[in-house]
Amino acid sequence: xxxxxxxxxxxxxxxxxxxxxxxxxxxxxxxxxxxxxxxxxxxxxxxxxxxxxxxxxxxxxxxxxxxxxxxxxxxxxxxxxxxxxxxxxxxxxxxxxxxxxxxxxxxxxxxxxxxxxxxxxxxxxxxxxxxxxxxxxxxxxxxxxxxxxxxxxxxxxxxxxxxxxxxxxxxxxxxxxxxxxxxxxxxxxxxxxxxxxxxxxx
Amino acid sequence: xxxxxxxxxxxxxxxxxxxxxxxxxxxxxxxxxxxxxxxxxxxxxxxxxxxxxxxxxxxxxxxxxxxxxxxxxxxxxxxxxxxxxxxxxxxxxxxxxxxxxxxxxxxxxxxxxxxxxxxxxxxxxxxxxxxxxxxxxxxxxxxxxxxxxxxxxxxxxxxxxxxxxxxxxxxxxxxxxxxxxxxxxxxxxxxxxxxxxxxxxx
Numbered sequence: 384x385x386x387x388x389x390x391x392x393x394x395x396x397x398x399x400x401x402x403x404x405x406x407x408x409x410x411x412x413x414x415x416x417x418x419x420x421x422x423x424x425x426x427x428x429x430x431x432x433x434x435x436x437x438x439x440x441x442x443x444x445x446x447x448x449x450x451x452x453x454x455x456x457x458x459x460x461x462x463x464x465x466x467x468x469x470x471x472x473x474x475x476x477x478x479x480x481x482x483x484x485x486x487x488x489x490x491x492x493x494x495x496x497x498x499x500x501x502x503x504x505x506x507x508x509x510x511x512x513x514x515x516x517x518x519x520x521x522x523x524x525x526x527x528x529x530x531x532x533x534x535x536x537x538x539x540x541x542x543x544x545x546x547x548x549x550x551x552x553x554x555x556x557x558x559x560x561x562x563x564x565x566x567x568x569x570x571x572x573x574x575x576x577x578x579x580x581x582x583x584x585x
Numbered sequence: 586x587x588x589x590x591x592x593x594x595x596x597x598x599x600x601x602x603x604x605x606x607x608x609x610x611x612x613x614x615x616x617x618x619x620x621x622x623x624x625x626x627x628x629x630x631x632x633x634x635x636x637x638x639x640x641x642x643x644x645x646x647x648x649x650x651x652x653x654x655x656x657x658x659x660x661x662x663x664x665x666x667x668x669x670x671x672x673x674x675x676x677x678x679x680x681x682x683x684x685x686x687x688x689x690x691x692x693x694x695x696x697x698x699x700x701x702x703x704x705x706x707x708x709x710x711x712x713x714x715x716x717x718x719x720x721x722x723x724x725x726x727x728x729x730x731x732x733x734x735x736x737x738x739x740x741x742x743x744x745x746x747x748x749x750x751x752x753x754x755x756x757x758x759x760x761x762x763x764x765x766x767x768x769x770x771x772x773x774x775x776x777x778x779x780x781x782x783x784x785x786x787x
Contacts, residue, residue, distance in 0.1 A: 446680055470660055473660070474653050481653060507713065
């Protein structure tokens with residue numbers, strides 16, 4: 384088994400943190416985007432989208448998509464439960480994981496792609512679309528701040544996959560000009576707590 | 586139990602088709618966006634994002650996000666399995682479901698929002714961004730066409746959640762100026778087959 388990895392990107396980080404929380408060791412294979420290693424015929428045969436992470440099983444089967452990879456390990460090793468221990472808890476964690484991804488991570492990626500110098504000439508950029516995406520992300524952060532006033536973690540009283548997704552999203556925002564506003568004290572408290580976990584730097 | 590529904594939108598349709606495939610009856614409550622029924626204090630207490638669908642359980646618990654709702658029913662009634670029957674099948678279906686959503690549905694929604702008259706004055710529109718989103722969706726359709734040359738359904742030989750997501754995405758594209766190109770014969774064959782299922786009009 385191998386996990387094809389990209390050190391600085393939010394999605395491979397989700398899987399690395401998840402595996403660290405489970406104390407599961409999977410050999411990493413680093414892929415260098417600057418050298419185009421995600422565009423070689425060998426890599427595209429594993430994932431035609433050229434995206435990371437990619438999990439390759441010993442029989443050559445390939446699983447892509449961070450949440451699919453994490454859930455694969457959750458089923459094999461349910462403890463500690465990061466997708467929930469009961470039916471309703473699992474539904475809530477999936478709901479919050481999707482909200483963190485669709486409502487926070489995607490706008491922050493849009494903001495990054497549309498406004499950052501790194502993407503000039505690589506992708507179509509619209510400063511207006513980038514600013515709108517940032518505004519959306521900031522509104523969602525204010526919403527999550529209110530939610531986190533009432534509980535310790537995003538989906539309840541236990542750290543879960545939803546927290547992993549949100550912390551990776553907000554770390555991207557922090558590094559690309561869309562940090563958590565200081566006025567959002569509950570979200571800031573939560574972010575300080577989750578990023579202080581020993582697994583956060585996995 | 587109630588399912589708050591929006592007839593013409595792709596995400597509520599995913600849940601309705603899923604429930605029809607499972608032969609599970611849930612009372613629907615229609616929400617009228619034109620009347621702002623998704624923006625009332627009562628509705629926003631259920632989903633602060635104002636989005637549909639929303640599942641309300643008999644104890645008042647709320648689950649939003651179409652995939653979270655579907656998986657909740659899958660756990661309660663595993664037959665027929667729409668998220669997969671084995672560990673590897675479940676991983677593949679989740680992978681393909683996410684690819685259908687992130688790589689096809691989201692660009693088609695972007696194209697719709699950025700180019701359609703319905704959204705004029707309601708959302709920031711960039712014709713350039715809309716066209717780029719359409720180009721992305723068309724590239725992904727070509728990729729899926731090649732994938733579907735080798736198998737009957739998106740994630741294997743059995744109809745699954747991934748097919749439901751893709752058919753709802755491509756129906757949106759068909760209705761908003763981004764239909765499947767006729768040259769994509771495998772994808773067109775698949776689309777004709779899944780939309781001919783009795784559940785497609787649920």
